[in-house]
Amino acid sequence: MMRVWRRITNSKTLEGLSYARYVIFHPFDGFWDLTHADMGSLGAANVIILLTLAVRLIRLRFTGFMFLDIYWPEVSVWTEVLTVLVPLLLFCISNWAITTLFDGKGTFRHIYMGVGYSLAPYPLLQLLMVLLSNVVTDDEGVFYGVLNGVSLLWCAFLIIIALMMIHVYTLGQTILSTLASILGMIIIALICLGFFSMFSEAVSFFASLIREIEIRVY
C-alpha cells in the first residue's frame, strides 16, 4: 500500500499533474510537449483516471436528489468503475492498433497518457456540479445541465487534440482515425463476447464429457 502511495506521490507524478493544469487550457502546445518533449508522466495519467473513477462514485452518493436519483439496490461499484475503465482501455487499444498501421507517431503509452490527461476537466467540473446540485433549485437546474455538457464536450475536444498532436495527424485524419477506433472498439468487444461464449461452451462440453465418462465407467 505504502509503496503504491509513494509511487503515486513521487515528484514526477506531481509535476505531471501540475502540467495537466497547463494542458487543459493550452491543449495544442500542451499535448505536443506531453509526448514530444516528454513533459507528461504515466503516473499523473493514472491519478487523473483514478480521480475520474472516484468522482463517478462521489457523484452517485452526493449529488442532490433533484438531479440524480439513485435506486441503490441496482447500483454496483464494480459496474460503475468498469463502465469507465473498459471503454477507456478498449479505446486506447483500438486506437493504438489502428494508428500503428496508419503512420501514427504515438506509442500505446503515449495514447494512454494523452487520453488520461484529456479526462482532467471531468473530475474538476463534476465535483463542482456535485456541489452545485446541492445548492440550486429545480428552476436553476439549467446550469447543472450546461456544466454537464461542458465537462463532456471539453473532454471529447481534448481527446481529439491529444490524438492529433500525439500522432502528428491533421484534424481530418484524427477524426477519421477516432471513428475507426470506435468501430474497432465494437469489433474487439464482439470478438471478446464470441470468445467468452465459445470458451464457456467448451468448458461445459468438457465438463459434460467428464461427467459422462464418470457415469459410464463407475
Place this chain on the structure above:
Amino acid sequence: MRSIRGKAESIKRIGAAMAALFMLLTFFPAEYEAVDPSLAYTYVYDAWKSAVDVPDPYSVRMQVDTNTLDIGALNAPSGMYAADGRLFICDTGNDRIIELRLGGSDYSLVRIIGGEGLSLKSPTDICTADGLLIIADGGNNRVLILDEELRTVREIYRPESSTVDMTVPFVPRKLAVTAGHIFVQAKSVNRGLMEFDLEGEFLGYFGASPVKFDWQDYFWKLVATDEQRASMISFVPTEYNNVSVDEEGFLMVSNSIFTAAELRSGAAEPVRRLNLKGTDILIENGNHPVIGDITWDSAAGPSRIVDITSLPDNTYYAVDSTRGRVFGYDEQGNMLYAFGGLGTKQGYFTSPAAIDHLGSDLLVLDSSSGLVTVFTLTEFGRLISDAIGSYSAGRYAESKALWEEVQRYAGSYELAWDGIGKVLLREGDYRQALDYLQYAKDEYYYSKAWKLYRKQWIEEHIWIAVVLIGAALLAVFIKKITKSVRDRIDRYDARMETNNKL
C-alpha cells in the same frame, strides 16, 4: 525473521484492503425489499416502481345478489349507475334494467325497467338527470329518455348529419350527462363522443383522442407499397370504452385500445379528463402516469381501464379488467392504492365491467358473476380520505395530524410523507419539509422548500460574509497604515542619516 516481517506486512496490507472495501460498502445505503403485487391484495407503487404492501383501504360491506330478490340472476350486466341511494344495473343479457335501493347493510328491489310496454334491447348504460332517466338502448339503436314514471319523453336515433357514417348502425353503449348535454359513446365511432342536447339535437363530436404516430410509422408508410399501406393499421383516433361525469362536471373517459409499447412511451392515454372544449385536463403530477399498473407481465399485458368513478373529494377510482383491480388516484394523479384481483373470493372479481360510488362507498359490477360488490372505507382508508379532504379544504394542521396517523399504519406510504412535507412547507419548517419531501420523491415541492430554506439560511448566515468582508477590509487598512508608518519611519531614518553625515 525476514519471512515473519513479510507476513506481518502482508497481513497489514490485507487489513488495509479490507478497511478500504468496508469503507466502500458503507459508502452506499443498504437494500430493501419490495413485495410482489400479485400476492398483495392492496398495494401502492413507490417512487422506484416497486409495489409496497399497504393495509386495506376498502373492505367488502356486502354483495348485491339479485337471486335473493326473486328476479333471477343477471345475465352479462354491463352498466351500472348509482346516485342518492339508488342503484341501476343494466342487465344487458335479459334486456332489462333493475333499480334497487341500497341501505347500509341491505338492499331492496324498487322496480324493473323494461318488459311489457317498454321494450329495451341490450341496454348497456343508464344515468339520471333533471328527473329523467337516460338509457343507452343499444339493441334498439336509440338513446331512450324516460321520466320517473317511465313514460317515454324522447328517443334519439342516428342523427341525420353529413358527419355521421350512415353505413354503421347507431349503437349507443355508454353515456353521461353534464351541463345539460348528453355525451354518448357509440359503437364503431372513433371521432370521439357524440354530443346531444336534452331535446335530442345532435351537436357534433366531442373530445376525440389525438392521433399519434411516431417517425418509425411515418418511415414505413413512406417506403411501403400501396397494397402494404392498405394492410397497415390506419392511424385513427381510438374509440373510448366508457364515459362518466366527475364532481366538477368534467367527463372522465377511458380507453383500452393500445399496445404495451404505446403505453410505455406515453402515446396512449387510458384515462382522460375532458373539459367542455374537449381537451384533456387530467393532472398527472404523480411519480407515475395514470395507467393502472405500471409494471406488468407480458403474458397478461397492461391494465385495461373499463370504467372510472369520481368521488366528491376529487379522488377517482378506475377499474381494470386485466387483473380485476381497482386503482385509486388523488386529484394530482398520485396513485392512492390499488386493490382487488381476479378470483371468486369476496373482494375479487372475475370480469369487472363498471364501477360507481355512493358517498364514499365503491360499487363494482362483475359481469360474469352478476354480483355488485359494495366496498366501504376502512379506518386506514378513512384516514387517507380525510387527510386529502382537509388539505384541499385548507385545514392543514388537521391534514398533517391525519397523515401522521396514516403513517402509524403504513410507515412507508409515500403520500403521507408528501402530505406532511407539504404542510411543513406551509408552516415554514423548511428544513424538516425537505426530509419529508425527499422521502416522497416530490421534486416540485422539494425544490420549492429548498428555495425557501436556502433563502432563510443565507439570511441567517449573512453575518459570516459581513464579518469576512469586514476582516478583509480591516486587514487591508491595517496593512496600509503599517506601511505608511514604516515608510515615514524609513524616511525619517534616512533624513537623520543624511543629517548625521552632514
